Amino acid sequence: MNYTLQQLRIFKTVAETKSITKASEVLHLTQPAVSIQLKKLQDQFDIPLTEVIGRQLYITEFGNEIAEVSERILNEVMGIRYRSKAYKGHLVGTLRISIVSTAKYVMPYFLSDFMRAHEGVDLQMDVTNKAGVISSLEENAVDFALVSVLPEQFEVDKVTLMKNKLYLVGSRSPVEKGNIVRKSDFEKLPFIFREKGSATRRAMVDFLRASGIRTGKMMQLTSNEALKQAVIAGLGYSIMPIIGLKNELNNGSLQILPVKGLPISTSWNLIWLSSKKFSPIANAYLDYVKEEKDTIIKEKFNWYEDY
Known part of the structure; x- marks a missing residue:
């Protein structure tokens, strides 16, 4: 046997994610790099560690045992690292x-x-x-x-x-330059919400309800990044935290739209x-x-x- 710690780490991650693609994302490696190391580890065993049925990767019973052993080995190696640094007085x-x-x-x-x-x-x-x-x-x-x-x-x-500040943003203004977006304008706008349970959605809904505002067509997306890209593409408007919009505000792909009562500040x-x-x-x-x-x-x- 001549397997490396990196091969054990990769296989453990593949076993946890049940996917070479997801494992490569977790490990910040390319998919080919993960596949190559996985094959090198497999070549050292006569019994398969994984099997592919259709397009789904499965870990065999033997593979699950190797994954458990890999985790113990990696934990022991990490323990050696921690103990050596602790002896030097470092936080570990x-x-x-x-x-x-x-x-x-x-x-x-x-x-x-x-x-x-x-x-x-x-x-x-x-x-x-x-x-x-x-x-x-x-x-x-x-x-x-x-x-x-x-x-x-x-x-x-x-x-x-x-501070966390939320503004109405869009790829273009629905009103003439210099004008604020009024309650009647909201009814014509397609609006994009985060999923239920999101703090951003809660702040947005509370503002709309308190202001007596009804929106036009409603859409829902489950991540802030997806919502941002949808707004940039012109799919709709949203009330968003501007902390993640620095580049888009600077390059003009998004703009803050003036609305009475905004920003929401948490x-x-x-x-x-x-x-x-x-x-x-x-x-x-x-x-x-x-x-x-x-x-x-x-x-x-x-x-x-x-x-």
Whole structure:
């Protein structure tokens, strides 16, 4: 046997995702690279690790056993790495964070310098919807979460990072230049919503209801990025957080449309369970955020304060 740790890591990921395509995305490798390493590992066994039926990849019983052994080996190797760094007095372990999809435009900037300063710290960041974030917190599966709406199901503590501002945006204005979009204009506009349960959708619906506004044709998309591309293509209009629209606003593919009562202003909050017992890594990260957040906002989000 002459398999490598990389081959075991790739096979473990393929076994978890049941897909070479998905495994390549998780590992940030090309599909051919994953396929080649998978074949090299398979060549060392007389019993198949996988089988393809139709277009679906399945892991054989033997393959599942190898995947379990691979996970144990990789965990032991990681343990060696952690112990060696711990002996040198470094922080070691994993920082676990769950964020809602629009927070992907915010959270990395509050992580990069911390991760660079602590080489022994690994990052596990799950980008999901609001329900997924709440579930991760409730199950104590993460150290922190980044949300714009605080959960009501349990007690949390928080650090407010920065404002979250939502505007009506479109690829072109439905009214003459200089005019605001009025209540009667909304009824003629095709409107694109996020899925039910999304904090962005909730803010949008609350605004429309409070303003007594009815919209025209309604569409629903389940990710902020898909919604943005639909608006750019002229499929409709939406009320969106502008934190993820910097390039589109600069190049003119999207524009903010003036509406009475907008923007909606909420806050991005780093939250954690009030009863959470922090690891040394989580404690160090919280101290870092409290100390550096104003500097990060000034350096990375100065454009955002102009809106």
